[in-house]
Amino acid sequence: MQLSKNLSLKEVTRSQVAARLGISNQPDAKQTENLKLVATHVFQPIRDHFDVPIFVSSGFRSKELNKAIKGAKNSEHMSGMALDLDADTFGKITNKQIFEYIKENLHFNQLIWEFGDDDSPDWVHVSYNKDKNAHSILVAKKINGSTIYQHAGYGSKKDVWRKRN
DSSP states (O other), X not given: OEEETTEEHHHHXXXXXXXXHTOOOOOOHHHHHHHHHHIIIIIHHHHHXXXXXOEEEEOOOXXXXXXXXXXXXXXXXXXXXXXXXXXXXXXXXXXXXXXXXXXXXXXXXXXXXXXXXXXXOSEEEEEOOSXXXXXXXXXXXXXXXXXXXXXXXXXXXXXXXXXXX
């Protein structure tokens, strides 16, 4: 099943961990609809703009899979609203270019610069919610073994830290 012109359901449900542990990672109808929305409103515009393949390193996660990988308890991946994108896989564009394109051109609920350095994130987390898109921009860092999320601010003095265990 195609979620958009260049993104299939198989791509967003693929998980080596799920396969290894025998965990089902198939979305229900509502989750599939959410995946279609994030594919249509976020993934496909990026793919069309850059005209290069974009790797989805993490898409839909069942609750059991999310628990197995120690994902956030309220992860939008479980509702089918989030994708982790990694352009570095193909080397034609950078993750920073994806991040900046989303930030400047698309509607999103959450956009996270995931780890990496000041030049480029290791991957880009983006979510889309048909009911509300908060345009929350965060930077994820590892500090003393914990993942810390910092509001990016982008022009504001807001600098709030949130810890995920």
